[in-house]
Amino acid sequence: DSNLQKVIIYIMENWDADLSIAQVASECDISESKLYHAFQSQLGQTPIGFLNSIKINYAISYLEKGQHSIAEISRLVNFKSENHFRKVFTSITGTTPLKYKKQLL
Numbered sequence: 178d179s180n181l182q183k184v185i186i187y188i189m190e191n192w193d194a195d196l197s198i199a200q201v202a203s204e205c206d207i208s209e210s211k212l213y214h215a216f217q218s219q220l221g222q223t224p225i226g227f228l229n230s231i232k233i234n235y236a237i238s239y240l241e242k243g244q245h246s247i248a249e250i251s252r253l254v255n256f257k258s259e260n261h262f263r264k265v266f267t268s269i270t271g272t273t274p275l276k277y278k279k280q281l282l
Contacts, residue, residue: 180207181215188224192231193255198224232256233269240278247274 184205188196201224202209216224232254239250251262266274 178215178219180205180211181219183207184212184215184224185227188228189231192228192235195255196228229265230269233266236262236266236274237270237277240274241281243278243281247278250274 184201184207187201187205198209198212202212205212207215212224216222216227220227222230236250236254239245239253245253247263248259251259254262256262256265263273266272266277270277272280
């Protein structure tokens with residue numbers, strides 16, 4: 178689906194911006210409901226789930242470099258709060274950012 182490809186590229190290029198689904202849909206000339214449906218039917222996740230996966234992959238990269246605190250990484254990957262970052266990280270990876278960091282040592 179070319180619409181979905183356009184949305185995926187847009188999210189991947191702008192993952193660190195303060196994106197809303199309404200903004201993504203508008204930028205990609207697709208309705209919000211069509212956007213949600215395309216993600217669910219073709220990727221099995223929501224657009225926010227996809228965006229969060231990208232953010233967590235960057236967070237893992239930062240954790241592996243070992244140069245930043247959890248709080249700094251939370252800000253670097255554009256989460257509004259460290260608590261929300263921890264919840265999303267844990268839901269995607271099955272472990273907390275701190276436990277992940279300790280496993281690297």
